[in-house]
Amino acid sequence: MIFRTIAYSLFIIILLCSYFKNRKTKFMVWFLFAIFAVNTVAMIIGDSMLNILPKVIGEYFLVCGAFLALSSVAIKEIYKYSRNPDFLGLILGLTGMCLVYATTWLIGFNAVAIAIIHIYVIVKERKEKKGSKAWRFFGRGRITYRKLKCMIYLLGLIWCMLYTITLLIYTGPFLSWLWLWPLGMVFCFIRFLMIFRNIRVPKPIAIPYHIMFPIFFIFFVVIELMIIQNKFHIPSKELDYVIVLGAGVNGYSPSKPLKERIDRAYNYLEANPNTIAIASGGQGPDELISEAQCIKNRLVAMGIEEDRIIIEDRSTSTEENLAYSYQLIDNKNASVGIITNSFHEFRAKLMAYRAGFNTIESVPARTLYPVGIHYTVREFFGVVKFFIS
Template sequence: MIWILWLTAVLCVVYYIIIAVYSGLATSFSLIWLFIAALCMILTGGWEAYIRHKDKVPLWVPVSVVTMCCTGILVFAVVEILVFTGVAAGDTSNLDYVIVLGAKVKETGITKSLKKRLDKAVEYVDKNPGTILVLSGARGEDEPVAEAEAMRDYLVYNGVREEQLILETRSHSTVENIAYSRVAIEEDQAKKKARRLNSPGIVVPGAFEEVPDKPIRVGVLTSDFHVFRAQQIAKKWGIPDIYGISCGSDPVLFIHFCVRECAAILKDKLVGNM
């Protein structure tokens, strides 16, 4: 038990250093790895003290600690299983709209995560030219331009028609991405309906009967670890039949993203976002 805890602590510190050097995430959620390392060291010291003074320590103390640790590991495992149910998607062809979620934009250009999402978007519209892409993401305080604008520039440069793109530049979180993108889709649908009403064409009386508008099909495109949460938020915020389209993520940061996503899912569930 002790050597497992020590090994875990060492691996967490090493991984923290790797991701800090690799992507400059030292001041963000990556500090969780130092926290886990410290926790493992505390548990190691506590276990050694319990072994030396077993007769003086009430049984409920080690039982409570082990129960909490096992519960935490179980919750993490269940959430991660749910996360990767979002990767296995059904038929996502010929969707009316696909919401492409933004990611950080640096002074030097788009990040690797955002590039993977955009490359997947290019691949998707090549196969489904009738789909409209909703590019979602505002400008952060440390970003040179809005994420949606950087996404548009990349997609247009790679051959996507600009009239095939809708920009949503107000959102700063996944919840806002979905909520404002839904508004953008509804506004686009209203414009299309108004154009149809203003240009009815020639109609022969009795030659047709009016039918209700066909339900639109909406998808959300994001990184593999992020699809499940995006879908659940969309269902909560008025897009019940949302299709998930996943792209790969950075292999070096993959474990970090999975841990961060677990925390984000628990938070969003707790505050009622999903």
């Protein structure tokens, strides 16, 4: 409910700003009223075809739209940087509402509304004699490599800023590697400023950067593609074993990541009655039972036979999970699946091969979003650390 209220409040701010700027135009007044009416009905109904991640991105659009709309009203000089920030804010707001309250009829109406806004802006801008420096740079002439780079870094800056706020809201300030996103924000801002203002750096700095950055970027993309590929892997049926990797236990109950792994294990075991599960995970200092025991208790309560679950409760890390589980399997050529959260599957498979497994598959459990994006990016550094070690 709070999520929906914030989204709708931001949209009302955008509409009010747009009305204030265009209240002398009768067409725009009625047009804005129609937009308000249709999107209000969508908010009241509250249906959506999308899950949490697109909704969060929709909130991003609404935040950016509200910022542009307010800027166009409060700061007259904003037109030095954008010729029609109020219309751009309205377009971002309509797009955000489509993502937050995704229904077929709302998407259709807002798409038509955006098209009408574009036509209106084109007609309006033809009456303008000249544009701003930013408009001449981004909006006129052919697309150049410099313009493209500038826009990429600007979008990267906005994304890192909004995603940092999202992580702080969802997890608080103590999420591991949270600093990645503020660091990315600073990097994108510096690069955007350098390109937009055509700032040159000394060759001793520029040459190594232009050599190392593309290499790092390609390596990052390759590793991330492997991580994503394993996130969506469809496992074979009737694997001999599945190893359920442990995660945190809160008292006697599984944490959210561990619950997702247990649910995935249940679904696979229910569909494949000949598969044996190995519940793997020791007991942490603040846990009342071992992670392995928690996994077994939950699976038994869900209806899985107790004799289909083997406990491994000595391990304290993923590598130990797999090494100790390997010792419990008599047939070393048995087909084995690893059940862990999907972003973690690729690295877990690498560790399994190092532990001695011959036939290993990913059985990915759901990754929770929007924090899952952070985990997927952070996993790159975990893979690099594994390769180095």
